[in-house]
Amino acid sequence: MPRLCDICRTDRAVLKRPKTLQSICRPCFYYVFETEIHHTITSSRLFQPGDRVAIGASGGKDSTVLAHVLKTLNERHRYGLELFLLSIDEGITGYRDDSLETVKRNQQQYDLPLKIVSYEELYRWSMDAIVKEVGLKNNCTFCGVFRRQALDRGAQMLRVDHIVTGHNADDIAETVLMNLLRGDVARLQRCTEIATTGEDGATGPEDRIVPRSKPFKYTYEKEIVMYAYFKKLDYFSTECIYSPNAYRGYARTFLKDLEAIRPSAIIDIIHAGEAFQVRHGVKMPTQGTCERCGYIASNRLCKACVLLEGLNRGLPRLGISRTGQHRTAEDIPAAKTVTVTVGDSSEVVRGGTNVADW
Numbered sequence: 265m266p267r268l269c270d271i272c273r274t275d276r277a278v279l280k281r282p283k284t285l286q287s288i289c290r291p292c293f294y295y296v297f298e299t300e301i302h303h304t305i306t307s308s309r310l311f312q313p314g315d316r317v318a319i320g321a322s323g324g325k326d327s328t329v330l331a332h333v334l335k336t337l338n339e340r341h342r343y344g345l346e347l348f349l350l351s352i353d354e355g356i357t358g359y360r361d362d363s364l365e366t367v368k369r370n371q372q373q374y375d376l377p378l379k380i381v382s383y384e385e386l387y388r389w390s391m392d393a394i395v396k397e398v399g400l401k402n403n404c405t406f407c408g409v410f411r412r413q414a415l416d417r418g419a420q421m422l423r424v425d426h427i428v429t430g431h432n433a434d435d436i437a438e439t440v441l442m443n444l445l446r447g448d449v450a451r452l453q454r455c456t457e458i459a460t461t462g463e464d465g466a467t468g469p470e471d472r473i474v475p476r477s478k479p480f481k482y483t484y485e486k487e488i489v490m491y492a493y494f495k496k497l498d499y500f501s502t503e504c505i506y507s508p509n510a511y512r513g514y515a516r517t518f519l520k521d522l523e524a525i526r527p528s529a530i531i532d533i534i535h536a537g538e539a540f541q542v543r544h545g546v547k548m549p550t551q552g553t554c555e556r557c558g559y560i561a562s563n564r565l566c567k568a569c570v571l572l573e574g575l576n577r578g579l580p581r582l583g584i585s586r587t588g589q590h591r592t593a594e595d596i597p598a599a600k601t602v603t604v605t606v607g608d609s610s611e612v613v614r615g616g617t618n619v620a621d622w
């Protein structure tokens with residue numbers, strides 16, 4: 265006798281929900297997945313009716329599912345949002361050029377306006393050129409700092425009120441662990457915030473900063489992969505060719521091991537991060553404005569301007585702190601894989617790739 269769905273008790277269960285381990289049918293999975301995100305959006309009051317919202321669209325599974333779900337919820341619950349896709353072209357041949365083709369197809373599929381902003385036009389440096397200069401080591405520092413600012417600049421060009429990104433619960437729990445292990449109290453305090461108004465969550469001058477939020481804050485990566493698979497969404501699943509972010513790799517492997525024993529570990533770590541409070545009197549960095557470009561900065565110059573100056577002066581190591589160092593690809597302890605259970609079998613997928621094998 266087929267097992268019935270733990271939620272509706274009517275249809276046949278076809279998947280095990282990664283977050284709760286319930287056996288459920290496909291319609292109930294869509295319903296709980298979308299409804300939890302709707303609840304996150306409304307309980308955190310992320311948007312106002314009439315808001316223009318840019319979805320940070322990389323073509324990957326998270327932002328593709330985000331575009332799909334946000335469009336669905338916007339229509340279903342009449343949020344009254346005007347949605348845009350905003351893509352940053354970092355200039356990584358064989359990776360971003362391919363994923364941007366996916367975003368262009370998503371633009372047609374979801375009928376949303378698309379804006380692409382490139383590092384080349386903003387900084388006169390592509391990541392291909394930066395990697396030639398700095399090598400694989402440390403390149404993620406440049407890419408991350410430039411992308412944060414590029415998203416902000418793109419959002420200003422689109423004149424949107426808000427940016428949303430596809431950061432999911434796993435990403436946030438990993439970040440909590442990383443900040444804890446590094447003893448980075450300032451970031452630990454703000455990395456669980458669902459909405460931020462500036463770089464790394466700091467508050468900056470309002471005219472410079474576009475508010476940013478993470479509607480997938482409580483959404484498990486495994487469920488995002490399942491949703492994309494069952495809905496047959498068109499997404500790009502190759503890992504970045506320059507992404508040797510070893511430290512996050514260790515945190516990720518640890519988190520996946522914990523999740524395998526106890527699925528609630530991801531949410532528990534986020535809740536622990538949310539409850540974290542810094543003792544009164546602990547010195548925290550203060551935010552000001554970059555003297556050169558006007559973007560928010562905790563020093564005289566913002567991080568992007570310091571890195572750019574290093575590149576332009578032929579001193580690419582300028583501005584790279586010890587904690588910002590990354591290792592080479594060989595140092596990554598585990599590939600970015602996701603194990604999901606459909607029916608009776610478990611499958612390991614890389615970045616949510618071979619879901620077609622299920």
Ligand SMILES: Nc1ncnc2c1ncn2[C@@H]1O[C@H](COP(=O)(O)OP(=O)(O)OP(=O)(O)O)[C@@H](O)[C@H]1O
Pocket residue numbers: 319320321322323324325326327328350351352353354411428429430431435
């Ligand atoms: N090049 C980009 N252009 C626009 N938004 C981006 C870009 N890269 C990342 N983002 C945004 O930041 C989020 C987290 O990015 P990250 O690099 O961690 O990718 P990811 O976890 O693989 O997500 P995705 O599956 O959407 O690529 C993405 O979901 C997306 O919203």
